[in-house]
Amino acid sequence: MDARLDLAGLTGARDPIAHGDVLLDVRNVSLSFGGVKAIADISFDVRKGEIRAIIGPNGAGKTSMLNVINGFYTAQHGSIVFRGRERRAMKAHEAVGQGIARTFQNVALFKGMSTLDNIMAGRSVMMRRGLFWQMLRHGPALAEEIEHREKVEEIIDFLEIEHIRHTPVGKLPYGLQKRVELGRSLAMEPVLLLLDEPMAGMNLEEKEDMSRFIVEVNRQRGTTIALIEHDMGVVMDLSDRIVVLDYGKKIADGPPEAVKTNKDLIDAYLGVAH
Amino acid sequence: MLYRTAGQFKTSYEADFALFPVRQDALLLGVILLFAWLIFPLTASDFAFQTLLIPVLIYSLASLGLNLLTGYAGQLSLGTAAFMGVGAYACYKITTIFPGINLLVALALAGFFPAAIGIVFGLPSLRIKGFYLAIATLAAQFFLVWLFEKWAWLYNYNTSGAIQVPNIRMFGVYVAGPQAASITQYYFVLFVVCLITWFSINITRGRIGRIWKAVRDMDIAAELVGINLMRAKLSAFAISSYVAGVSGALFVFLWRGAAEPNLFDVQLSFRILFIAIIGGLGSILGNFLGAILIVALPVVLNWIPGLFGFSIESAVLQHINTMIIGALIIFFLIVEPLGLARLWGIAREKLILWPFPH
Ligand SMILES: Nc1ncnc2c1ncn2[C@@H]1O[C@H](COP(=O)(O)OP(=O)(O)OP(=O)(O)O)[C@@H](O)[C@H]1O
Ligand SMILES: [Mg+2]
Numbered sequence: 030m031d032a033r034l035d036l037a038g039l040t041g042a043r044d045p046i047a048h049g050d051v052l053l054d055v056r057n058v059s060l061s062f063g064g065v066k067a068i069a070d071i072s073f074d075v076r077k078g079e080i081r082a083i084i085g086p087n088g089a090g091k092t093s094m095l096n097v098i099n100g101f102y103t104a105q106h107g108s109i110v111f112r113g114r115e116r117r118a119m120k121a122h123e124a125v126g127q128g129i130a131r132t133f134q135n136v137a138l139f140k141g142m143s144t145l146d147n148i149m150a151g152r153s154v155m156m157r158r159g160l161f162w163q164m165l166r167h168g169p170a171l172a173e174e175i176e177h178r179e180k181v182e183e184i185i186d187f188l189e190i191e192h193i194r195h196t197p198v199g200k201l202p203y204g205l206q207k208r209v210e211l212g213r214s215l216a217m218e219p220v221l222l223l224l225d226e227p228m229a230g231m232n233l234e235e236k237e238d239m240s241r242f243i244v245e246v247n248r249q250r251g252t253t254i255a256l257i258e259h260d261m262g263v264v265m266d267l268s269d270r271i272v273v274l275d276y277g278k279k280i281a282d283g284p285p286e287a288v289k290t291n292k293d294l295i296d297a298y299l300g301v302a303h
Numbered sequence: 304m305l306y307r308t309a310g311q312f313k314t315s316y317e318a319d320f321a322l323f324p325v326r327q328d329a330l331l332l333g334v335i336l337l338f339a340w341l342i343f344p345l346t347a348s349d350f351a352f353q354t355l356l357i358p359v360l361i362y363s364l365a366s367l368g369l370n371l372l373t374g375y376a377g378q379l380s381l382g383t384a385a386f387m388g389v390g391a392y393a394c395y396k397i398t399t400i401f402p403g404i405n406l407l408v409a410l411a412l413a414g415f416f417p418a419a420i421g422i423v424f425g426l427p428s429l430r431i432k433g434f435y436l437a438i439a440t441l442a443a444q445f446f447l448v449w450l451f452e453k454w455a456w457l458y459n460y461n462t463s464g465a466i467q468v469p470n471i472r473m474f475g476v477y478v479a480g481p482q483a484a485s486i487t488q489y490y491f492v493l494f495v496v497c498l499i500t501w502f503s504i505n506i507t508r509g510r511i512g513r514i515w516k517a518v519r520d521m522d523i524a525a526e527l528v529g530i531n532l533m534r535a536k537l538s539a540f541a542i543s544s545y546v547a548g549v550s551g552a553l554f555v556f557l558w559r560g561a562a563e564p565n566l567f568d569v570q571l572s573f574r575i576l577f578i579a580i581i582g583g584l585g586s587i588l589g590n591f592l593g594a595i596l597i598v599a600l601p602v603v604l605n606w607i608p609g610l611f612g613f614s615i616e617s618a619v620l621q622h623i624n625t626m627i628i629g630a631l632i633i634f635f636l637i638v639e640p641l642g643l644a645r646l647w648g649i650a651r652e653k654l655i656l657w658p659f660p661h
Contacts, residue, residue: 163506179316
């Protein structure tokens with residue numbers, strides 16, 4: 030079971046930041062679209078090895094926050110410090126190289142490709158063989174393909190999606206698509222994994238599976254996870270710390286117990302059905 | 304039980320990577336290759352070589368070039384003919400500047416010119432998509448054909464403004480020009496087409512192919528898995544234009560024997576696009592199926608009246624041909640966007656299950 034993802038060695042070697050230190054520091058970030066202020070002067074941090082939940086009602090700015098973190102949007106004010114390096118603007122495709130992967134609120138898979146190819150695509154940047162060897166698909170290119178295929182098969186086993194390996198993802202039910210998308214982001218071997226509502230639209234059983242996968246990735250691989258989720262039960266169970274946003278502002282930050290007992294919060298935001 | 308897959312197990316990833324996980328597919332390919340390499344050339348008449356076999360191969364290759372760009376990388380282009388033209392003119396200049404050059408080498412070098420120009424005209428794809436990109440490639444189409452006309456150096460200042468393929472020998476045998484025999488030309492084209500098709504299959508199944516398809520299916524997600532969109536799109540333009548360019552050079556050197564600038568006009572671009580659509584976007588096999596259909600249709604239409612003992616004016620036949628192709632395009636765009644290749648795929652799945660429908 031624990032050997033399936035061969036996790037121990039992976040992240041320790043890649044990252045000098047010790048477990049429990051600040052991995053990501055969001056400092057006074059603001060972002061607006063025209064007149065809409067999606068994020069207003071928000072600061073929080075994510076520590077290495079934790080599961081950090083970001084919650085709040087619809088339109089609170091959660092997805093926008095993830096987009097700033099992985100460089101898809103550039104904040105107008107403030108800065109992001111990731112693994113000790115400060116940055117303001119960066120190209121979206123560079124996030125992967127830094128060790129940030131994500132999944133999307135609305136599944137963003139490559140619909141015409143199989144499960145296997147979708148997850149393999151997550152390893153595109155790690156593959157090096159150029160056009161010449163690709164044309165021949167022999168020697169180094171084939172060796173590389175097999176090496177990455179083995180890693181991808183580990184993920185496929187782990188997520189229990191062997192049976193849909195060769196199915197075009199466009200034909201899969203929503204719950205499985207979410208799982209494939211998680212697989213694709215795991216294939217990038219991220220240090221920080223951003224999950225945008227990974228359980229939206231799932232039934233109870235699927236949610237339990239997904240929760241289990243998230244916890245196992247966190248425990249075994251040591252991957253730090255920032256998670257947006259509306260299901261309070263799941264959030265309280267999974268996360269080490271929770272940050273609460275509302276209308277682009279941070280209104281609470283702390284461990285689940287503290288957030289849970291904050292009566293105002295529950296009344297104002299968490300009790301609301303989404 | 305024609306397509307029985309039971310008992311065929313995969314024991315390694317290498318085996319799973321095999322082009323044909325099902326043995327019957329490999330057999331079928333073997334039969335097709337046998338026909339292409341032996342039976343057709345041994346039995347075909349000059350007419351068959353010139354009106355069917357050679358053009359089918361060359362159109363397939365042109366369509367393959369377009370398909371890499373449009374079907375795999377999702378970038379619509381209406382400029383295929385112009386890139387074919389660049390390949391043809393480049394090959395012409397190379398063979399005039401280096402008269403003794405091996406034609407295969409000349410072809411391989413000629414492809415780099417359309418590839419470079421493809422990159423230049425692919426730059427708009429970094430900003431615009433779909434319909435708007437198609438219009439931008441149309442600009443390339445008109446500009447390049449205009450250039451073929453106006454830049455006299457390209458056609459060695461011939462008064463006719465056309466290029467004429469000289470007699471070219473390879474290993475003592477005429478392969479191009481008026482002296483070349485059809486069967487030699489057929490084998491030459493067949494060799495080039497097989498080689499490039501094999502390379503293309505490999506490319507589309509590996510890292511580069513996955514990157515292209517990712518960009519095609521959802522460019523934002525592709526970017527967020529770390530794919531550099533600029534490199535992905537421009538590489539598709541380069542490789543696609545290379546293949547189209549080689550097909551253009553074959554078109555002139557191994558088939559038509561001469562070319563005027565307007566040979567490469569937008570009508571040819573559309574013809575290639577129709578082949579790709581009817582055959583199936585995002586399929587290698589489709590290019591061949593589409594080309595067979597488009598090339599053979601007028602030939603078959605010409606036969607039919609004779610078979611039933613009456614005659615139809617050739618102008619009318621042409622109209623019928625155009626109408627059928629139009630109808631097919633509409634059918635495939637609406638009913639089966641993945642073309643003939645998909646129809647074959649469905650038939651194949653049925654055969655695998657047959658005779659047990661479950
Ligand atoms: N690309 C955009 N252009 C304009 N406005 C945007 C854009 N993205 C987000 N917004 C606005 O920013 C605000 C925050 O949106 P965001 O998607 O971050 O909310 P969210 O917390 O993820 O909500 P949900 O729970 O519904 O996913 C909203 O008012 C939204 O309309
Ligand atoms: Mg959101």
